[in-house]
Amino acid sequence: MHIILTLNISYAHVDYKGASVTDTFPAFTAEIEKQTRPLYAKLKNFVPAVEWSLLAPLIAEINRLKVEKNALILAHNYMTPDIFHGVADIVGDSLALAREAVNTTADIIVVCGVHFMAETVKILNPDKTVLIADLEAGCSLSEGITADDVLEMRRLHPGVPVVTYVNTSAEVKAVTDVCCTSGNALEVVESLDADEIIFIPDQYLGRNVQRLTKKKLHLWNGSCMVHEKFTPSEIRELRSVHKNLTVMAHPECPPEVVDEADYAGSTAQMIQFIQKNKPAKIALITECSMSDNVAVPFPEVEFIRPCNLCPHMKKITLPKILDALRSERPQVHVDAALIAPARRAIDAMLAVKLR
Ligand code: 13P
Ligand code: SF4
Numbered sequence: 001m002h003i004i005l006t007l008n009i010s011y012a013h014v015d016y017k018g019a020s021v022t023d024t025f026p027a028f029t030a031e032i033e034k035q036t037r038p039l040y041a042k043l044k045n046f047v048p049a050v051e052w053s054l055l056a057p058l059i060a061e062i063n064r065l066k067v068e069k070n071a072l073i074l075a076h077n078y079m080t081p082d083i084f085h086g087v088a089d090i091v092g093d094s095l096a097l098a099r100e101a102v103n104t105t106a107d108i109i110v111v112c113g114v115h116f117m118a119e120t121v122k123i124l125n126p127d128k129t130v131l132i133a134d135l136e137a138g139c140s141l142s143e144g145i146t147a148d149d150v151l152e153m154r155r156l157h158p159g160v161p162v163v164t165y166v167n168t169s170a171e172v173k174a175v176t177d178v179c180c181t182s183g184n185a186l187e188v189v190e191s192l193d194a195d196e197i198i199f200i201p202d203q204y205l206g207r208n209v210q211r212l213t214k215k216k217l218h219l220w221n222g223s224c225m226v227h228e229k230f231t232p233s234e235i236r237e238l239r240s241v242h243k244n245l246t247v248m249a250h251p252e253c254p255p256e257v258v259d260e261a262d263y264a265g266s267t268a269q270m271i272q273f274i275q276k277n278k279p280a281k282i283a284l285i286t287e288c289s290m291s292d293n294v295a296v297p298f299p300e301v302e303f304i305r306p307c308n309l310c311p312h313m314k315k316i317t318l319p320k321i322l323d324a325l326r327s328e329r330p331q332v333h334v335d336a337a338l339i340a341p342a343r344r345a346i347d348a349m350l351a352v353k354l355r
Contacts, residue, residue: 072106183266
């Protein structure tokens with residue numbers, strides 16, 4: 001039998017209306033209810049029981065298929081909690097996902113994140129099947145710069161090395177000397193034997209790094225559509241309403257916003273800060289799902305949630321992941337000519353030691 005089921009639920013920042021799961025759709029049996037009960041105990045603050053009856057069978061079926069197909073799911077910290085806690089094998093920031101992608105013995109890697117992350121995984125694993133649940137999950141940073149733009153910057157600054165944020169296409173990585181993430185940008189810049197560096201494409205990450213290094217950075221005018229929306233007055237307002245608030249900002253935020261925060265770091269570095277310092281009340285100045293995911297292992301921490309949604313990250317949903325695993329589509333392809341030069345830039349980043 002072939003059925004098309006349309007989900008009409010809206011859950012944890014994701015509107016599933018109109019999402020379709022083709023082929024036989026698993027039912028919420030007593031067995032699935034029992035199997036997923038410990039997981040629901042963790043997620044019940046985020047998912048009403050009626051929605052769980054639709055999500056739990058998807059989670060159970062995705063986890064079954066992962067074993068059957070020797071597939072690994074890598075999920076970014078901005079995935080919704082059903083994906084992050086329900087089906088991911090490895091979760092993390094962009095740097096952690098790139099590191100994990102090097103070592104896997106899986107035949108299929110499903111990237112729950114945006115397209116540049118899936119491309120990075122494919123560059124590191126050209127012979128494996130790399131899937132992304134929605135090829136349209138892009139990134140405003142990645143879309144804001146081309147390889148020709150980088151070559152023009154090289155022409156304007158001859159001999160100056162290029163450090164490129166991983167939030168870029170394979171074409172751009174292929175004309176880069178070394179990549180970086182928000183978790184290692186300063187270390188990568190400091191590792192280079194050069195007084196000037198072309199640092200692209202995020203102007204805000206670049207300005208935040210510029211304040212921490214004596215090297216001269218030549219920047220591009222790219223920005224993250226999610227983080228550039230935060231303002232210093234928004235943070236001052238939060239502090240006036242919520243006493244003893246610890247504010248953590250992602251370095252893709254403008255420097256004026258980072259100045260208002262107690263700590264700035266990548267999504268994984270924010271989690272490490274919480275683990276170490278256990279603040280009582282936190283505002284994470286970043287994408288919305290981050291607080292939902294981190295709140296699960298830290299039930300004693302109060303999360304104030306001034307968040308902005310990434311429309312690209314939110315394109316990845318459980319029904320689409322199930323479709324992708326079943327059909328092994330859509331696959332991520334990278335032009336063969338780009339793989340070696342892009343990989344050199346990623347490997348150069350992975351070789352840089354963190355402090
Ligand atoms: P990190 O998880 O590496 O901090 O990156 C944030 C981001 O915006 C990824 O798209
Ligand atoms: Fe790109 Fe910003 Fe979305 Fe990350 S949060 S994928 S940087 S648009």
